[in-house]
Amino acid sequence: MGALNSVGLWTIIGLLGIAVPIIIHLLYRKHRRQTDWAAMELLRKALVTRSGQVKIEDLLILFLRCLALALLALALMRITLDSNSAIGEKRIGMVVAIDASYSMNHGEFSRFDSAVAKAGEILEKTAKEGDPVSIVLMSSRPEILLRSARYDPVQVKTILNALDSAGQNSLNLETNIELLDELVAELKTPGKEVFLITDSQEMDWAELPPAARNSLENLQENANVFVIPAVTEGEDNLAIESLNYTWGSLRKSGEARFTALVRNTGRSSEESATLEFSIDDTLTKRVAVGSLAAGESRPIEFTTQFEKAGNVSLRAELSKDDLADDNVRHAVARIRPGIRVLLLEGDIENVVGNRSGGYYAKVALSPQDSDEEEGVVVNEIDPADFALEKLKDYEVVVMNNVLTVSPSTAKRLKRFVSNGGGLIVFAGDRVEASAYNQSLGAAGEGILPAELGEVSSSETEEGWTMEAAKSDHLLSRLTARYPEKLLDAIRITKQIEATPTENGEVLITSQSGNPVLLSRSTGSGTVLLFTTSASKRWNNLPREPLYAILLQQAVTMLTSDPDRLQLTVGSDASLPLTKREAGEFVDLLSPGTEEPEEIRVIQNGDQLAAPVSLTKHGIYEIKAEEGKPGVAIAANVNASESNVRVVESAALNNTLDSTGVQVLSREGSISKAIEDARRGSELSQRLLLAALIVFILQSVLARRFTNRINKDDTKDLSTTLQMSQVAAARRS
Numbered sequence: 001m002g003a004l005n006s007v008g009l010w011t012i013i014g015l016l017g018i019a020v021p022i023i024i025h026l027l028y029r030k031h032r033r034q035t036d037w038a039a040m041e042l043l044r045k046a047l048v049t050r051s052g053q054v055k056i057e058d059l060l061i062l063f064l065r066c067l068a069l070a071l072l073a074l075a076l077m078r079i080t081l082d083s084n085s086a087i088g089e090k091r092i093g094m095v096v097a098i099d100a101s102y103s104m105n106h107g108e109f110s111r112f113d114s115a116v117a118k119a120g121e122i123l124e125k126t127a128k129e130g131d132p133v134s135i136v137l138m139s140s141r142p143e144i145l146l147r148s149a150r151y152d153p154v155q156v157k158t159i160l161n162a163l164d165s166a167g168q169n170s171l172n173l174e175t176n177i178e179l180l181d182e183l184v185a186e187l188k189t190p191g192k193e194v195f196l197i198t199d200s201q202e203m204d205w206a207e208l209p210p211a212a213r214n215s216l217e218n219l220q221e222n223a224n225v226f227v228i229p230a231v232t233e234g235e236d237n238l239a240i241e242s243l244n245y246t247w248g249s250l251r252k253s254g255e256a257r258f259t260a261l262v263r264n265t266g267r268s269s270e271e272s273a274t275l276e277f278s279i280d281d282t283l284t285k286r287v288a289v290g291s292l293a294a295g296e297s298r299p300i301e302f303t304t305q306f307e308k309a310g311n312v313s314l315r316a317e318l319s320k321d322d323l324a325d326d327n328v329r330h331a332v333a334r335i336r337p338g339i340r341v342l343l344l345e346g347d348i349e350n351v352v353g354n355r356s357g358g359y360y361a362k363v364a365l366s367p368q369d370s371d372e373e374e375g376v377v378v379n380e381i382d383p384a385d386f387a388l389e390k391l392k393d394y395e396v397v398v399m400n401n402v403l404t405v406s407p408s409t410a411k412r413l414k415r416f417v418s419n420g421g422g423l424i425v426f427a428g429d430r431v432e433a434s435a436y437n438q439s440l441g442a443a444g445e446g447i448l449p450a451e452l453g454e455v456s457s458s459e460t461e462e463g464w465t466m467e468a469a470k471s472d473h474l475l476s477r478l479t480a481r482y483p484e485k486l487l488d489a490i491r492i493t494k495q496i497e498a499t500p501t502e503n504g505e506v507l508i509t510s511q512s513g514n515p516v517l518l519s520r521s522t523g524s525g526t527v528l529l530f531t532t533s534a535s536k537r538w539n540n541l542p543r544e545p546l547y548a549i550l551l552q553q554a555v556t557m558l559t560s561d562p563d564r565l566q567l568t569v570g571s572d573a574s575l576p577l578t579k580r581e582a583g584e585f586v587d588l589l590s591p592g593t594e595e596p597e598e599i600r601v602i603q604n605g606d607q608l609a610a611p612v613s614l615t616k617h618g619i620y621e622i623k624a625e626e627g628k629p630g631v632a633i634a635a636n637v638n639a640s641e642s643n644v645r646v647v648e649s650a651a652l653n654n655t656l657d658s659t660g661v662q663v664l665s666r667e668g669s670i671s672k673a674i675e676d677a678r679r680g681s682e683l684s685q686r687l688l689l690a691a692l693i694v695f696i697l698q699s700v701l702a703r704r705f706t707n708r709i710n711k712d713d714t715k716d717l718s719t720t721l722q723m724s725q726v727a728a729a730r731r732s
Contacts, residue, residue: 057701057705060701061698061701061702061705064694064695064697064698064701065695065698067694068691068692068694068695068698069691071687071688071690071691071694072687072688072691074687075685075687075688075691090189090190090191091128091131091189091190091191092126092127092128092131092189092190092191092192092193092678093131093132093133093148093184093187093188093189093191093192093193094122094123094126094127094131094132094133094134094151094192094193094194094195095133095134095136095180095183095184095187095192095193095194095195095223096119096122096123096133096134096135096136096195096197097135097136097137097138097176097180097194097195097196097197098112098115098116098119098135098136098137098138098163098197099111099112099115099138099139099166099171099196099197099198099199099230100112100137100138100139100143100166100167100169101138101139101140101166101167101169101170101171101641102166102167102168102169102170102323102325102326102637102641103166103171103199103201103323103641103642103643103644104166104198104199104230105165105166105323105324105325106199106232106234106237106322106323106644107232107233107234107322108322109232110165110166110232111199111230111231111232112163112165112166112230114230114231114232115197115198115199115230116160116163118197118228118230118670119135119160119195119197120156120157120160121669121670121671122195122228122670122671122674123151123153123156124153124156124157124671125669125671126671126674126675127151128151129150129151129152129153130150130151131150131151131189132148132149132150132151132186132187132188132189133146133148133149133150133151133156134146134147134148134149134183134186134187135156135159135160136176136179136180136183137163137166137167138171138176138196138198139166139167139169139170139171139172139176139570140169140170140171140172140175140570140571140638141167141169141570141615142175142176142179144179144183145159146159147183147186148183148186148187167570167615168325168569168570168615168616168617168637169569169570169637169638170568170570170637170638170640170641171198171201171204171641173204173208173212173215174209174211174212174215177212177215177216177219178215180194180196180219181215181218181219181222184219184222184223185222187223191224191678192222192223192224193223193224193225193226193674194219194223194224194225194226195226195228196225196226196227196228197228197230198227198228198229198230199229199230199231199644199646200227200229200231200646200647200652201641201643201644201645201646201647202643202645202646202647203640203641203643205647205652205655206647206651206655207655208655208656213658213659216656216659216661217659217660220659220660220661224662224677224678225659225660225661225662226661226662226663226664226674226677227652227656227661227662227663227664228663228664228665228670229646229649229652229663229665231646234322235266235267235268235644235645235646236266236267236268236270236321236322236644237264237265237266237321237322237323237326237642237644238262238263238264238265238266238270238273238289238292238318238321238327239262239263239265239318239323239326239327239639239642240260240261240262240263240275240316240317240318240326240327240328240329240639241261241262241263241297241329241639241642242259242260242261242329242639243258243259243260243261243314243316243329243330243331243566243636244258244259244261244331244562244563245257245258245331245333245474245561245562245563246258246259246301246474246477247478247553248303248556249552249556250306250333250334250335250336250556250559250560250562251306251309251335251336251337251338251339251375251556252306252307252308252309252335252336252337252338253305253306253307254305254306254335255303255304255305255306256303256304256306256333257301257302257303258277258301258302258303258304258314258316258331258562259299259300259301260275260277260299260300260301260302260316260329261297261298261299261300262275262289262292262297262298262299262300262318263292263295263296263297263298263639263642264292264293264294264295264296264297265295265642265643265644265645266294266644266645267294267645268294269291269292269293269294270289270291270292270321271290271291271292272319273288273289273292273318273319273321274286274287274288274289274318274319275287275288275289275300275316275317275318275319276316276317277302277304277314277315277316278314278315278316278317279304279312279313279314280312280313281313281315284302284304285302287300287302289318300316306333306335308335309335309336309337310334310335310624311332311333311334311335311621311630311631311632312332312333312334312335313330313331313332313619313632313634314330314331314332314333314562315328315329315330315331316328316329317329322644323642323644325617325637326637326639326641326642328617328636329636330566330617330618330619330634330635330636331562331563331565331566331634332562332565332566332619332632332633332634333560333562334559334560334562334565334632335560336395336559336560338375338376338377339375339376339377339395339396339555339556339559340376340377340379340393340394340395340396341365341376341377341378341379341394341395341396341397341398341555342379342381342389342391342394342396342397342398343358343361343362343378343379343380343381343398343400344381344382344383344386344397344398344399344400344402345357345358345380345381345382345383345400345401346383346399346400346401346402346403346428346430346431347400347401347428347430347535348430354535354536354537355535355536356400356535357400357401357426357428357533357534357535357542358380358398358400358534359535360534360535360536360542360547361378361398361400361426361534361551362378362380363548364542364547364548364551364552365378365551365552365555366378376552376555378398379394383399383402383403386409386412387408387409391412391415391416391421394421395421395422395555395558395559396421396422396423396424396555396558396559397413397416397421397422397423397424398423398424398426399423399424399425399426400426400428400533400534401426401427401428401429401430401431401533401534401535402430402431403430403431403432403435404432404435404436404439405435405436405439405440406439407439407444409439410439410440410444410445411445413440413445413447414440414445414446414447414522414606415606416525417447417522417523417525417526417527418522418523418524418525418605418606418607419523419524419525419576419578419606419607420523420524420525420576420578421525421558422525422526422527422528422554422555422557422558422559423447423525423526423527423528423558424527424528424530424551424554424555424558425440425448425527425528425529425530426530426532426533426534427452427495427496427529427530427531427532427533427538428533428534428535428537428538429455429533429537429538431452431496433452433453433454433496434452436448436452437451437452441501442501446501446522447520447522447527448501448504448520448527448529449500449501449503449504449505449518449519449520449527449528449529450498450499450500450501450504450515450518450529450531451498451499451501452496452497452498452531453496453497453498453499454496454497455494455495455496455497456494456495456496456497456512456514457493457494458492458493458494458512461493462491463491463492463493463539463540464491464492464493464510464511464512465487465488465490465491465492465510465511466479466487466490466492466508466509466510466511466516467479467487467508467509467510467511468480468507468508469506469507469508469509469515471505471506471507473505473507473519474553474557474561474563475507475508475517475519475528475550475553475554475557476507476508478549478550478553479507479508479546479550482546482549486544486545486546487546489540489544490539490540490541490544490546491539491540492510492516492532492538492539492541493538493539494532494533494537494538494539495510495512495514495516495531495532495538496531496532497514497531498514498515498518498529498531500515500518501520503520503521504518504519504520505518505519505520506518507519514531515531516530516531516532517529517530517531517550518531521564523576523605523606523607524576524607525558526557526558526561528554528558565632565633565634566633566634566635566636567614567633567634567635567636568614568635568636568637568638569614569615569616569617569635569636569637569638570614570615570638571614572611572612572613572614573611573612573614573620573633573635574602574604574609574610574611574612575588575609575610575612575620575622575631575633576604576607576608576609576631577601577607577608577609577610577622577631578608578628578629579627579628579629580601580608580628581601581608582601582602582603582608583600583601584600584601585598585599585600585601586598586599586601586610586622587599587622587623588610588612588620588621588622589620589621589622589623590615590616590618590620591616591617591618591619591620591635592616592618596623599611599612599622610622610631612633614635616635617635617636617637618634618635619632619633619634619635620632620633620634620635621633649663649665652665653665662677664677
């Protein structure tokens with residue numbers, strides 16, 4: 001609590017005002033004359049009770065009159081409530097946080113420009129030289145520009161003038177608030193203030209998550225927190241949410257399809273946009289997006305053929321709009337010259353009419369008309385000969401109905417998968433579930449996507465139908481798009497019961513509810529588990545087209561999954577490397593740079609990797625050297641940040657009301673609003689009203705008590721004279 005007018009002066013005036021009724025009361029008592037009269041002694045005792053009542057009434061009226069004058073003095077003193085500091089009397093430490101997520105780049109005069117201007121006004125007009133100041137850029141990767149430094153107008157102006165645009169990161173509100181709380185704790189001043197300058201996006205501020213709300217409340221306990229919207233006109237935006245591999249061959253001379261998902265994240269419809277697809281920076285296709293209503297999305301596909309092996313960069317780009325950062329999406333396709341598959345054949349019987357699962361797998365993967373050099377080459381071996389094979393010569397290992405897995409085999413398979421290889425496991429009547437759980441499951445190397453159980457058989461000869469699970473996985477999407485009539489023709493009569501692990505993902509299920517196909521990522525590779533057989537013993541899959549589609553796409557995905565090579569700007573990544581040594585330096589080429597940067601290779605678990613900070617969208621690539629393969633990944637902005645719609649000031653006030661955070665959104669000077677907020681809530685009007693009520697109350701009581709005296713039937717002259725003096729004193 002504070003006061004805007006001089007406390008000392010108005011305290012003296014108030015005390016003098018209160019003294020007036022007390023002095024009048026005392027003067028009345030002092031000038032009262034007392035005359036002894038023997039005839040009146042008999043009446044004295046009768047007056048005692050009446051006199052005591054009069055004294056109580058006098059004291060009550062005196063108290064009310066003093067209270068009225070005291071309230072009047074406090075009102076004229078301009079008392080304030082919840083004031084952070086009396087201006088000019090206390091030092092104030094300030095933390096100015098500017099939203100630097102890429103949605104702040106929206107607009108010709110961007111929201112970020114507006115935020116920087118507001119930050120400059122706040123510091124220039126409300127900060128005092130020498131007081132501690134911190135300046136922070138808020139995003140998924142926050143940056144502290146100034147930390148508890150003595151305020152120097154020239155230094156601060158230089159820092160703010162150097163800010164031309166926000167980065168390409170998204171905003172993690174909770175993480176940034178925790179950082180602000182840390183910076184507030186460093187301020188050693190009586191008054192502390194935090195200013196959050198943001199575009200108040202719906203996704204962040206419409207409904208605060210409980211964790212973010214709690215963080216704001218904790219911050220408000222340690223400082224006065226202000227949210228300052230920095231919004232420019234317009235809330236229109238088109239964005240590319242994703243660029244995904246959809247279908248096809250990712251081998252040399254192969255053809256593949258990719259899909260870009262375009263969404264209208266603004267408030268009005270868009271009609272004139274175009275979308276361009278490029279391969280290795282060469283434009284290959286341009287299409288019109290068409291009309292998109294607010295919130296509507298549209299997938300746009302393009303098909304391309306790959307003429308050479310190696311890492312190929314793909315880009316989808318929208319025509320220009322008010323926010324450029326989300327108009328581009330990148331992908332990397334790892335094009336193989338061919339795929340080598342090692343097949344461990346566990347089926348014993350291989351007679352006409354009852355062929356092995358390995359036979360059907362080879363036919364599905366390597367049709368007779370396929371190119372052996374640029375296609376899939378399958379090398380079938382007995383599981384007992386697995387130790388003789390060099391796994392570095394293969395990209396995928398298929399285990400069909402293998403009886404058991406030794407600990408040494410399990411270790412080799414885990415190392416193979418962690419280094420980027422693919423493993424496909426088919427169940428069968430020879431598979432010992434307990435042995436698999438012990439070697440490849442949680443009890444062993446922990447690469448299986450499920451714990452295996454007993455063999456389950458259908459109660460009917462027809463068997464169970466099959467359906468796609470709710471998953472964004474490529475194989476699940478393929479199954480979901482497969483014609484319903486053809487999918488219904490597939491029947492499964494037996495499968496091993498499987499309980500998914502924590503990291504396991506169900507892709508396809510049967511009518512029984514048991515998973516048919518599961519996936520799990522381990523290191524840089526993936527394990528796929530079929531709970532039914534690769535042959536026709538437990539199902540009719542091998543005679544259906546979906547069987548070949550699933551196997552071919554599975555092998556393609558395991559060897560070159562473009563979706564897996566897409567990461568998010570603002571995160572840290574480890575690029576997996578082979579044929580390198582820990583401590584060795586490799587050259588990393590980042591987006592927008594011509595000269596490579598040297599990165600030291602580190603040991604990341606069982607794998608060698610190069611640590612990379614993803615600060616911009618684009619392709620990050622370590623070039624291949626002689627005998628040492630390269631690696632490339634695509635970095636894209638977080639699509640959720642593309643929602644440029646903002647929360648109105650009134651709604652934002654309602655959202656933050658319970659936290660105690662103030663929203664400074666009124667028109668006019670921000671500095672004036674901050675000064676008013678520092679004064680707190682003035683109580684002058686309330687105190688004046690209270691003084692008036694008390695004054696009226698004492699007047700009513702004085703009149704009532706006086707009238708009662710006048711109405712009393714007193715025949716005694718002395719008593720009448722005394723009561724008249726009391727009435728006169730009350731009226732004064």
